[in-house]
Amino acid sequence: MSRFLEINEKLDKLTIFRGILKDPAIDALRDLAVMINSPAVGGDSPDRIQSNDSRYCNFVSKMYTVTADFSLYVKTLVLHDENFYVRDKAAKKRIPKVIEDHLEVELDILQSLAELKSADIKKLLSGGPSLPSWHTSKTDIKAEYKAMIEALPVKGYGMYARYRAFCIKDGRICPVKYPDTRSLDQLFEYEKERSLIIKNTEALVSGKGASNILLYGDAGTGKSSTVKAVAKEYADRGLRLIEIKKEQLHQITDVIDELSSNPLNFILFIDDLSFTGNDDNFSALKAVLEGSISSFGRNIAIYATSNRRHLIKAFLSDRLGDDLHLNDTLQEMTSLAARFGLTITFSKPDRDDYLSIVEKLASQYDVQMPREKLFAMAERFAIRANGRSPRVARQFIELQKIGITE
Numbered sequence: 001m002s003r004f005l006e007i008n009e010k011l012d013k014l015t016i017f018r019g020i021l022k023d024p025a026i027d028a029l030r031d032l033a034v035m036i037n038s039p040a041v042g043g044d045s046p047d048r049i050q051s052n053d054s055r056y057c058n059f060v061s062k063m064y065t066v067t068a069d070f071s072l073y074v075k076t077l078v079l080h081d082e083n084f085y086v087r088d089k090a091a092k093k094r095i096p097k098v099i100e101d102h103l104e105v106e107l108d109i110l111q112s113l114a115e116l117k118s119a120d121i122k123k124l125l126s127g128g129p130s131l132p133s134w135h136t137s138k139t140d141i142k143a144e145y146k147a148m149i150e151a152l153p154v155k156g157y158g159m160y161a162r163y164r165a166f167c168i169k170d171g172r173i174c175p176v177k178y179p180d181t182r183s184l185d186q187l188f189e190y191e192k193e194r195s196l197i198i199k200n201t202e203a204l205v206s207g208k209g210a211s212n213i214l215l216y217g218d219a220g221t222g223k224s225s226t227v228k229a230v231a232k233e234y235a236d237r238g239l240r241l242i243e244i245k246k247e248q249l250h251q252i253t254d255v256i257d258e259l260s261s262n263p264l265n266f267i268l269f270i271d272d273l274s275f276t277g278n279d280d281n282f283s284a285l286k287a288v289l290e291g292s293i294s295s296f297g298r299n300i301a302i303y304a305t306s307n308r309r310h311l312i313k314a315f316l317s318d319r320l321g322d323d324l325h326l327n328d329t330l331q332e333m334t335s336l337a338a339r340f341g342l343t344i345t346f347s348k349p350d351r352d353d354y355l356s357i358v359e360k361l362a363s364q365y366d367v368q369m370p371r372e373k374l375f376a377m378a379e380r381f382a383i384r385a386n387g388r389s390p391r392v393a394r395q396f397i398e399l400q401k402i403g404i405t406e
Helices: 005-010 016-022 023-038 046-064 070-080 084-090 099-115 117-122 141-150 192-205 223-233 247-260 280-291 307-316 323-338 349-362 371-386 390-401
Strands: 163-167 172-175 213-217 239-243 263-270 298-304 342-345
Touching: 005 023, 005 099, 005 117, 016 023, 023 046, 046 117, 070 099, 070 141, 099 141, 099 247, 117 141, 163 247, 163 307, 192 213, 192 223, 192 263, 192 298, 213 223, 223 239, 223 298, 247 263, 247 280, 280 323, 349 371, 349 390, 371 390
Parallel strands: 163 239, 213 298, 213 342, 239 263, 263 298
Antiparallel strands: 163 172
């Protein structure tokens, strides 16, 4: 029996890593092995030979979409496989010795698969030199997998090891492939406000537990940017950001349950928090914050941003003219804010702070202009933009950078 067919036969024994067999390229490779190994009635016909060549090309095509290095392809599948073993290790559960022993067997099988060369298969086909090839590289899958297990508390597993930001889609946690790239050193002023958020986040990643935070204040003052930049800053220490839209808050207990046994730390980020009357999402968030539905693990904190006027105005829109309901509404809003352990206010900057932000952004973007002219133009831009804010300052500088002036 050829080496290729021997390896394919061993793949049937995978138990811990059985999910790898569903990978499109591996599935196509195994389909080819079945056809090569199945007896042909009346010998191999030209159509059958051509069909096997096509199956081989189908496999290579699926692999090429990721890489031309088959060793890297297999290693990536192994390290990112979200199987019961890695989940139990992450949750610090005791793993039976029989499973640990079989893990060694499976890693040896997958090492053999990673070392499979295109020549091992092409010699079984008729296409010869015309068929595509791939290359392999030196890798120690067993050593790298065990190193990954050791690093679970900081790097996580599966998609949490590959991405740092996530969102909710159709009730599932999904990665954000291209998150906001701004870092803390690209945000200016508001040092006191940011220092409180950083200190709270430091407690979260240190395993001490953290307060839930409400970032309260005017639009464009950098509330959301601060949360995202802080999450980016601590990503290498095992922090992940999961954004939950306000209309998805009824799912928040499910998200908390899913994350509670994960070794990483999570910020559940609710941007632009507001509610309408009789909103089930309001009740869901309030219940979670007071702990009546789901208790928080020490690895989770809620960070929410809100525009003060937006939060209250939306909630009052259906109740104006009714003093009794108005008072009830105000009490409900106050009780919600009180359930956040830390409330931080971001106010619009005064003239000096606004111009300080403009000057620092101009330096960052390499916008060169006399200081007096820069400030005068920035002030006129703020008037047209209905007020000063860090967002307005950034918009102004970005326009100067691309040559759009007054």
